[in-house]
Amino acid sequence: MVALRLCPIATIHDHTGTLPPPAAAAMAEEMGSCRDRLIDQSLTARYSGWILEALDELPDNFLITDPVISGHPIVFASRGFLAMSGYAWEEVVGRNGRIFQGPATDWRSVMEIREAIREERTLQIRLLNYRNDGTPHWILFHLCPVFAMEDGRVIHFVAVQVPILRRSRCSRSGAREMIFGACRNEVRLDEDCGCNLAVDSFLDMDNKGLDAEESCKASDREKEKALNAANSVLSTMTHYSKLTGRVVCTKRRGSAGIAPLSSSLNISLGRIKQSFVLTNPHLPDMPIVYASDEFLSLTGYSRHEVLGCNCRFLNGPGTDAGVLQQIKDCIRAEQACSARLLNHRKDGSSFGNLLHISPVRDASGKFAFYVEVQMDENLKRDEHGLSPKMRQLGVVGQVKVAMRTLSSRAGP
């Protein structure tokens, strides 16, 4: 892979330790409210305005999260959940589910959850969560993905929590060695509920927070309750999705068109806080398949305006045709390149774009996407002193790391 320098890019040596330029701060603020809007509309856009009322009527404790929004935030918390956890709506919506975990939460349960999200499958697991007042409590955590019918993407996760009631001195059958009973079978939501993934463990006596608290397996009744709750939420969502025509389903249907980006890739990419897009060279006209929040702020476009389009909408009369041609040549040769382009925002204003483009492979080693990292040339180096060039390369690195494990799972 050869980095072809089309124009020399000077590293800006600025040792004055200046504050970030006003533009960056405003951008950050705008991004914040942009994200807030996405969170607000996450459910209503797909399930219609009625969904919130309908979900509010369900007595169960559950959360709904949106893996497409960066940070994988909670977009809905049921009244039951807020009562159980002692949080208010504003304290929960927009945050990630990890806020309910704490020091004694079993690391491996968290790992199981993370893998279920990555693999986009259902999971039922015992989990130690913490209420707002800091007290821990055991819940049966039941997670299900919700798929868009049109393209099979996961667009939401439903997470039901059923409190596990403490029982005294439940005996274990025999002094058998404890095996971590993780199995990867999907828990089906129809009646023949397969394996459950409840993890048995006793807590250490010397564990500071949980003085002699113990728990046992979730009872069958609790498991059934979780399943039923999940079913109610899912059928409510399915029902209301028909109102907007953007129907959802609980099992992934084969997608007729473009293979969408998996939610796990969305989540990984969402962590990269810089302007970049992923484009798919295997599709006609090499469309954008992912755009970071920062890209949207930099260019002024919204996500649905850019997904599926080629990046050329950023170019304009002032954009050097010779440079464009050289970029095209590089792409055709499957090489990385850097260039400076004059680009235009949606509002017509222009900016000098330090663009770095690099091919990216997936876990099978095959060339999968291009990552294009944009940088406004007026942006000085960040307060840590890392040059813009290095930060761009860091984005490429993080995307490559995320891609290394993409198609490598043995999944359904």
Added chain:
Amino acid sequence: MERLTIKRVPTVLSNYQEDAAEPRGCARNCLGKCCLPASKLPLYVFKSDAELPVSPSDAAEEPRADFFLNSLLLGQWEDRMSRGLFRYDVTTCETKVIPGEQGFIAQLNEGRHLKKRPTEFRVDRVLQPFDPVKFNFTKIGQEEALFRFEAGQGTKAHFFESAPVDGATSLSVVVINVSPIEYGHVLLIPRLLDCLPQRIDAECFLLALHMAAEAGNPYFRLGYNSLGAFATINHLHFQAYYLSLPFPVEKAPMKKIHMAKGLANSGVKVSLLMNYPVRGLVYEGGHTLKDLADVVANSCICLQENNIPFNVLISDSGRRIFLFPQCYAEKQALGEVSQELLDTQVNPAVWEISGHMVLKRKKDYEEASEDYAWSLLAEVSLSKERFQEVKAYIFEATGLVEVKVELVDGNESKGTSYQSTPADSTHFSEGCLVLQ
């Protein structure tokens, strides 16, 4: 990718390794005393009074510190890729998770090994003196160095894009591994100019833990191979790379070893690794990172002094450390390993033991099964009896005292302690992983 002839040879860590035997006037920018003091390198200074984190650093919500090391390390790595410094593009190497309970990870990598043999050393001695004639990291070019990684005094981390080396004491460097197992594969060389042989001491081990903690990402692990356990260069180094998949060893259950309270403990918990083909100890906890580092380092020192080869995996951002004494090299020498296993030419070093196998032949990759991985690793493990012996040495050396708690009958236990059942807690003390 051109198919290289398969020979059982160690891998090349640096582009300068193969010509190390030739005498060289230093006309180039190396990392030796001739060139380095006059040079400048990026310098990352971490805050050295970092306590063992009680809750995980939140990678997604507060990206600054973690993101920075990712940006720095990965950005620099990508830069070296674009400059063609690696022997092959590791992103072209196919990777998959082998179906099964354990989730072993297999990679097809035909380019990892050499055409000719580099200089070697005995594999039957864990401690060997540093030999300046042989290849070591002072001989590599500065372009292979990414940045210095050293402790600071302040409460904040600092980065200097180009800091003069001159006058630096205890200079530690992160360099690229030109035969990477994964994207981002680097080597940490503590106290580079002191030319330490490959042996663990408490100070250097603490540096490695700090690097894991600073990265703040549980998928960025560090590993160490002693001589005799497939270390290739007798110059103190740790390896590190990213892979966003859980390692099988990290998912294996553990059985806590009950300790009598004592000074040696300092809050460190030790467990036995269970249900895993290689027997090992797992260390966690400690009131500070240094406490944890000291106990593990002392354990390693004990093994070194008893000439027992071993590997160490630093996992979960420095919160969990796995120690594997091993005996594969000895078994190989005695002809006790099956030819079939030998033919796959996998040297079971720390990454392989953790469950990440790099396979050199397409046939092996396509047929890779959990049974194969398990049977290979089972050859690496000490036997049950031998492991008990070694464990006893370690405990004696580190001042840990195991307490055996009795079981009265199958269902109940003596006293009020619930840990007395063999089906014990696989409790993880502090820290939990962040949800993605």
